[in-house]
Amino acid sequence: xxxxxxxxxxxxxxxxxxxxxxxxxxxxxxxxxxxxxxxxxxxxxxxxxxxxxxxxxxxxxxxxxxxxxxxxxxxxxxxxxxxxxxxxxxxxxxxxxxxxxxxxxxxxxxxxxxxxxxxxxxxxxxxxxxxxxxxxxxxxxxxxxxxxxxxxxxxxxxxxxxxxxxxxxxxxxxxxxxxxxxxxxxxxxxxxxxxxxxxxxxxxxxxxxxxxxxxxxxxxxxxxxxxxxxxxxxxxxxxxxxxxxxxxxxxxxxxxxxxxxxxxxxxxxxxxxxxxxxxxxxxxxxxxxxxxxxxxxxxxxxxxxxxxxxxxxxxxxxxxxxxxxxxxxxxxxxxxxxxxxxxxxxxxxxxxxxxxxxxxxxxxxxxxxxxxxxxxxxxxxxxxxxxxxxxxxxxxxxxxxxxxxxxxxxx
Amino acid sequence: xxxxxxxxxxxxxxxxxxxxxxxxxxxxxxxxxxxxxxxxxxxxxxxxxxxxxxxxxxxxxxxxxxxxxxxxxxxxxxxxxxxxxxxxxxxxxxxxxxxxxxxxxxxxxxxxxxxxxxxxxxxxxxxxxxxxxxxxxxxxxxxxxxxxxxxxxxxxxxxxxxxxxxxxxxxxxxxxxxxxxxxxxxxxxxxxxxxxxxxxxxxxxxxxxxxxxxxxxxxxxxxxxxxxxxxxxxxxxxxxxxxxxxxxxxxxxxxxxxxxxxxxxxxxxxxxxxxxxxxxxxxxxxxxxxxxxxxxxxxxxxxxxxxxxxxxxxxxxxxxxxxxxxxxxxxxxxxxxxxxxxxxxxxxxxxxxxxxxxxxxxxxxxxxxxxxxxxxxxxxxxxxxxxxxxxxxxxxxxxxxxxxxxxxxxxxxxxxxxxxxxxxxxxxxxxxxxxxxxxxxxxxxxxxxxxxxxxxxxxxxxxxxxxxxxxxxxxxxxxxxxxxxxxxxxxxxxxxxxxxxxxxxxxxxxxxxxxxxxxxxxxxxxxxxxxxxxxxxxxxxxxxxxxxxxxxxxx
Numbered sequence: 001x002x003x004x005x006x007x008x009x010x011x012x013x014x015x016x017x018x019x020x021x022x023x024x025x026x027x028x029x030x031x032x033x034x035x036x037x038x039x040x041x042x043x044x045x046x047x048x049x050x051x052x053x054x055x056x057x058x059x060x061x062x063x064x065x066x067x068x069x070x071x072x073x074x075x076x077x078x079x080x081x082x083x084x085x086x087x088x089x090x091x092x093x094x095x096x097x098x099x100x101x102x103x104x105x106x107x108x109x110x111x112x113x114x115x116x117x118x119x120x121x122x123x124x125x126x127x128x129x130x131x132x133x134x135x136x137x138x139x140x141x142x143x144x145x146x147x148x149x150x151x152x153x154x155x156x157x158x159x160x161x162x163x164x165x166x167x168x169x170x171x172x173x174x175x176x177x178x179x180x181x182x183x184x185x186x187x188x189x190x191x192x193x194x195x196x197x198x199x200x201x202x203x204x205x206x207x208x209x210x211x212x213x214x215x216x217x218x219x220x221x222x223x224x225x226x227x228x229x230x231x232x233x234x235x236x237x238x239x240x241x242x243x244x245x246x247x248x249x250x251x252x253x254x255x256x257x258x259x260x261x262x263x264x265x266x267x268x269x270x271x272x273x274x275x276x277x278x279x280x281x282x283x284x285x286x287x288x289x290x291x292x293x294x295x296x297x298x299x300x301x302x303x304x305x306x307x308x309x310x311x312x313x314x315x316x317x318x319x320x321x322x323x324x325x326x327x328x329x330x331x332x333x334x335x336x337x338x339x340x341x342x343x344x345x346x347x348x349x350x351x352x353x354x355x356x357x358x359x360x361x362x363x364x365x366x367x368x369x370x371x372x373x374x375x376x377x378x379x380x381x382x383x384x385x386x387x388x389x390x391x392x393x394x395x396x397x398x399x400x401x402x403x404x405x406x407x408x409x410x411x
Numbered sequence: 412x413x414x415x416x417x418x419x420x421x422x423x424x425x426x427x428x429x430x431x432x433x434x435x436x437x438x439x440x441x442x443x444x445x446x447x448x449x450x451x452x453x454x455x456x457x458x459x460x461x462x463x464x465x466x467x468x469x470x471x472x473x474x475x476x477x478x479x480x481x482x483x484x485x486x487x488x489x490x491x492x493x494x495x496x497x498x499x500x501x502x503x504x505x506x507x508x509x510x511x512x513x514x515x516x517x518x519x520x521x522x523x524x525x526x527x528x529x530x531x532x533x534x535x536x537x538x539x540x541x542x543x544x545x546x547x548x549x550x551x552x553x554x555x556x557x558x559x560x561x562x563x564x565x566x567x568x569x570x571x572x573x574x575x576x577x578x579x580x581x582x583x584x585x586x587x588x589x590x591x592x593x594x595x596x597x598x599x600x601x602x603x604x605x606x607x608x609x610x611x612x613x614x615x616x617x618x619x620x621x622x623x624x625x626x627x628x629x630x631x632x633x634x635x636x637x638x639x640x641x642x643x644x645x646x647x648x649x650x651x652x653x654x655x656x657x658x659x660x661x662x663x664x665x666x667x668x669x670x671x672x673x674x675x676x677x678x679x680x681x682x683x684x685x686x687x688x689x690x691x692x693x694x695x696x697x698x699x700x701x702x703x704x705x706x707x708x709x710x711x712x713x714x715x716x717x718x719x720x721x722x723x724x725x726x727x728x729x730x731x732x733x734x735x736x737x738x739x740x741x742x743x744x745x746x747x748x749x750x751x752x753x754x755x756x757x758x759x760x761x762x763x764x765x766x767x768x769x770x771x772x773x774x775x776x777x778x779x780x781x782x783x784x785x786x787x788x789x790x791x792x793x794x795x796x797x798x799x800x801x802x803x804x805x806x807x808x809x810x811x812x813x814x815x816x817x818x819x820x821x822x823x824x825x826x827x828x829x830x831x832x833x834x835x836x837x838x839x840x841x842x843x844x845x846x847x848x849x850x851x852x853x854x855x856x857x858x859x860x861x862x863x864x865x866x867x868x869x870x871x872x873x874x875x876x877x878x879x880x881x882x883x884x885x886x887x888x889x890x891x892x893x894x895x896x897x898x899x900x901x902x903x904x905x906x907x908x909x910x911x912x913x914x915x916x917x918x919x920x921x922x923x924x925x926x927x928x929x930x931x932x933x934x935x936x937x938x939x940x941x942x943x944x945x946x947x948x949x950x951x952x953x954x955x956x957x958x959x960x961x962x963x964x965x966x
Contacts, residue, residue: 009939020942090544101505119486126487126742126756128732131537133749133936137564138607159937166564166750166935167621242609271732275609277747295482296545299492299506299513310497311506313489378540378949385479385748387540388942389949 002028011388012041013089013372014336016283017153018132018381018388026393031373038154044337045373045393052397053354056365064366064399068407071331071349071364075408078329078347081105084320085341086302087285087334089377089390092401093293095409096333100306102409105331106323107294109287110339112302114251116315118280119301121257121264128267130245130277131383132159137166138275141241142192145202145248145259146178149281150185152249156281157188168243175234177226178202197234199224202248203255206262209235213269238266244276251282283382285336286371292380335368335401351404369398414441414896415454419465419875424843425851425864431842431878436462441871444895448867458898460875463890466846467863468527468872470853473647473677473712474794476517476549477531477556478542480724480754483744484511484795488722488758490740498905510721510758510795518550519905520801525874525889526849528862530914531556532596532647532677533726536563537749539590540945546913547951551899553872555857555914557647558592559726561629562603564750565931571622576635577921583636584920585928589944591915591956593857594644595637596677598726599651600626603753606729613729615651615664626651627668634672640918641961643858645673645710650682653730657686659695666702666709675856678714678793679703680775692767694831696777703782710856711782712789715775715806716768717798722758725796731755750936761798769827773820777831779810780838785847786855808883810840858959859914871896913950918961 004027011020015038023034024045031047055067062070075081083096086109100107109115121127135142142160149156161172172192174181180196181189199205205224212218212235221228238244246263250256263278270276282288291301298304300313305323316322324330324344331349332341338356341348350362353370371377372390377400380387399407416439420430430436440449475481485492488511495509498519506513512520521529534542534556546554560566560583569579583595601624602613608620615626634646650665652658662682666674676682679699687693703709720739725731728745735743735757743757761768775797782788790807794800809816813836820833828834840848854863861870873893879885892900894909925940932940947955 009941011939011942018938020939094548122744123486123489124742126738126744128745130747131749133537133751133938134607134747136937137750137935138747162934162937164934243607275607275747292479292482292541293544293548295485296477296514297505297548299485299508299511299516300489301486313492378544380541384482385535385538385541385746386938387544388938389540389946 007393010393011372011390013286013377013379013388013390014041014044014284015153016288016382017156017159018386019155019159020388024393029394031393036155040154047373047394053367055367058363059361067364067366068411071366071408072411074329074347074349074363075103078103080327081329081331082320082323082327083107083331083333085110085332085334085339086290087336087339088290088401089286089335089371089379090289090293091377092333092335092405093286093290095402095405097293097297099331099405099409104307106305106318106327108303108318108320108323109290110320110334111251111284111287112319114249114256114282115287115291115302117250117256118260118282119315121260125264127264127278128271128276130279131385132381134277135160135245135279136162138168138243139245140168140172141237141244142174143244143246144174144176145206145246145263147249147252148176148179148181148185149247149249150182153281154184157185161189161192163191173237177205197226197230199226201225203258203262205231206259206266210262210266210269213238213266238270239274241274241276244270245279247279247281249281279383281382283380286379288382288384289378289380289387292384333401335370351401354398366404367398368401368404369396371400374398375400412443412896413452413454415439415457416465416873416875417457417459419460419463421465421865422842422846423467423865424847425854426866429843431464439465439865439873441893441896444871446865446867446869446871458891464842464876464878465865466525466874466876467850467865467869468874468892468894469525469849470857470863471526471529471791471800472789472853472857473532473791474529474800475531475533475724475796476529476554477514477545478534479538480533480756481511483754483756484722484724487742487744487756491720491722509799509801514545514548515550518552522551522892522894522900522905523889523903524803524886525876525892526552527872527892527894528553530554530593530857533557533559533598534590534592535559535726535748535752535754536586536590537751539592540949543591543913543945543950549911550908551894551905551911553911553914555593557594557596558586558590559596559598559752560586561597561600561633562752564604564935567601567604567619567622567624570624570628570632576632576639579632580636580639581921581924583633584640584918585924587642587916587918591913591945591950593914593916593959594642594647595633596647596649597630597633598649598752599653599729600629602626602651602729603726606732606753607747611729611733613651615661615668630665630668634669634674638672640920642916642918643959643961644856645675647675647677649677649727653681653727654734656684656692658682659685659698662699663702666706669708671708673708676709676711678791678797679711679778680714680716680771680797683774683778688830690766690826692770694770694774694777696774696781697832700778700781703787704784710787712791713775713778714791714793714797715779716761716771717792717802717806718761718763718768718772719798720760721795721798722756723796724754724756726752726754728753728755731757763823766824766826769824770830772823773827773831773833776809776816776833777836780836785844786852788848789853790848804883804886807845807886808881811845811882813837813839910951910954912954912957914959915956916959916961
């Protein structure tokens with residue numbers, strides 16, 4: 001029996017919230033999170049003492065060298081590859097961009113829909129935003145738009161509302177504009193005053209709120225299911241807040257782009273007289289870091305195609321689903337979780353989490369280690385400013401994405 | 412590996428050598444990436460220079476080349492990226508852009524101009540890891556970054572509580588080490604912090620609405636900290652009231668506030684505005700330059716405005732928020748960051764027909780020409796804020812060629828022409844002075860003893876220019892550029908990519924501060940101090956930093 005090792009202050013790279021205070025027990029090849037941990041991290045950190053799967057080519061067991069060579073052959077003959085998934089740490093992201101430069105290809109992350117909905121506001125008008133530590137200490141009025149985000153970001157409100165903020169004082173208020181907060185959220189928000197305004201159309205409510213904050217009364221008695229007087233009172237609260245923050249998850253709603261636009265406009269108006277910021281939620285599996293790297297290396301965000309030593313960006317054409325219609329090869333990279341590739345008729349090279357279950361056997365499968373479990377790495381938090389070093393929890397038997405991709409690209 | 416550069420006219424002001432003036436030619440010998448004394452040994456390669464001008468690689472001490480604000484700028488200004496596509500060359504297809512070039516384009520364009528070392532002057536601690544990752548992807552340049560400090564709540568709390576200077580020094584030392592920084596930058600001292608408490612302006616002696624701390628206190632305390640820690644580069648200051656007409660008085664008061672200690676005032680052009688005239692906007696360059704001339708403890712860089720589209724990116728969210736109405740195109744991004752600092756990104760087009768922009772252009776040139784000591788003034792556009800660094804050759808010609816300068820002036824906004832002394836200034840920079848401004852002096856003020864000169868022991872970063880009476884043409888194309896002795900640019904074209912290094916300063920400090928830092932990060936920031944801290948191995952893909960040990964610091 002291997003000795004149980006307890007590792008403290010483990011950083012977690014999964015949901016984008018960047019919790020870095022986890023305690024994890026490691027016993028030989030086994031890994032299990034103890035506390036404090038959300039269910040998602042507990043699930044994704046857990047490892048059993050089982051042998052890692054080996055590489056396969058066309059369903060047959062292969063050496064890593066054979067799989068690498070097969071992948072290179074497929075890419076060398078590819079007309080239009082899509083390098084998708086991109087659930088990778090920063091080193092893996094750099095290698096994926098090198099791969100696109102070597103063989104050509106479209107680059108997209110599997111969770112980028114929410115990011116691009118936010119870009120509807122961020123790229124057209126810009127926005128005034130804030131980061132986690134500012135929310136923790138300054139935010140005296142938090143407006144949560146849409147569904148309760150606790151289901152996706154298990155410790156969000158615990159992180160947002162510490163027991164003793166530096167400035168926000170005792171009268172912290174949280175207003176849910178949309179669905180009702182669940183039990184977990186209410187538990188984490190025990191120190192704050194929680195209000196819920198049920199709405200099935202938060203975009204309409206946000207728009208009216210923006211008008212009211214600007215000092216005008218929009219015609220109508222209710223907006224998105226919320227009474228005009230209620231919204232007027234909320235507008236007054238926002239104007240009187242020292243530091244209001246609006247948060248939402250653009251990925252959850254078809255109209256996420258409109259939520260982002262209206263929230264941005266509202267915060268813009270508030271800053272004329274007081275201080276406020278937007279805090280868009282997202283950031284799963286280092287999407288923010290991958291996007292950052294693309295911006296500094298290629299000058300474009302995700303959904304960019306590299307061909308013939310030049311890159312072009314198109315947020316619609318190069319979204320995974322659309323790009324797959326034109327692609328003949330899919331390089332699917334998912335190191336953080338067993339996210340299977342989307343349905344695709346062409347050839348698939350999978351650099352995948354060892355527990356991935358495939359609907360269709362990939363043409364090449366190279367199992368890869370997980371950053372923060374099998375090897376060290378760096379990930380960005382959802383606010384795009386802070387990044388975290390992930391450490392290795394156990395001895396790796398699988399290559400990192402960076403190693404696996406470089407072997408393919410450099411051959 | 413031994414190289415010999417034969418028959419160049421060596422322009423090396425740091426060592427008092429001026430082959431351009433004397434006409435003397437000589438060889439330069441390189442062994443394993445460093446310049447050595449001449450030998451008779453056979454070289455692995457020899458380059459005939461035929462009397463071309465040989466200078467050390469250029470050093471830019473203030474150019475925004477990395478960090479979150481640049482990516483926000485890229486995101487916001489996709490137009491810039493689209494308008495300036497990839498450079499030719501079979502390297503990596505790694506992007507283009509002019510106002511905010513990609514990492515690859517930044518390294519290549521700088522190399523083409525003969526620059527080999529560039530410092531990012533505004534690294535926010537919370538974003539330091541990302542900035543270092545980005546810098547590692549810039550080819551051909553050695554880099555380093557100045558840590559933005561002074562607006563962070565930890566520091567403001569220290570001052571509000573009346574902490575001893577030793578306590579401040581320990582904090583500053585810890586932060587420099589943790590973020591792998593090279594120097595300390597103060598941006599709008601206290602103003603970024605005050606804006607988070609809804610203050611909209613902050614003058615030198617105005618109290619922070621929450622802490623009661625004044626910018627003067629921030630400045631003087633950090634000047635002392637840097638001095639006592641032995642950090643070679645003085646405080647790099649972006650002063651109060653950037654861009655505000657009438658900020659000249661603040662700038663003068665700021666210089667006096669140093670009480671004789673060293674201070675570097677950055678992008679001075681944006682801080683040299685008076686309120687005279689019917690437009691209530693005037694040049695105070697003469698007043699400011701006079702004060703700089705009289706105070707040898709002061710050094711400055713200009714932040715010259717160059718006409719055209721650019722984007723401004725600054726930690727000074729207070730000022731950027733104030734200016735966002737001037738955005739062109741009309742969009743901007745602002746961000747409060749982690750009890751640490753902030754940033755504001757505002758696209759801007761400087762127009763030669765605009766009174767204000769034309770006068771800003773003239774004010775920058777007035778400063779260049781009226782500050783007498785070339786060792787205390789540096790050639791910058793505050794890239795990309797005053798204009799992209801790729802405009803440097805044009806700027807050099809403006810400084811070296813009075814007729815050209817006056818011809819340009821004659822095309823500008825008429826009212827602005829009437830409000831500047833520029834037309835009467837006869838000074839023309841010499842080649843030697845340009846070499847001082849762009850090589851010898853930055854190396855000296857940064858404490859880089861093996862850069863900015865061509866003596867034995869120097870890093871073999873070398874630029875070779877063919878002399879041309881058209882100085883813009885001369886500085887637009889380098890005949891050869893060597894990085895650590897490797898030929899990376901030939902006849903104006905990048906021929907190879909070299910991996911640079913990252914310079915960091917490492918002061919000694921009282922490590923008992925560690926416990927307090929851990930408590931602060933745990934309780935306030937919500938991030939572990941151990942994860943904030945960047946290890947050496949995280950820099951330059953594992954190569955680690957080049958460490959400048961600070962002498963004279965308290966141990």
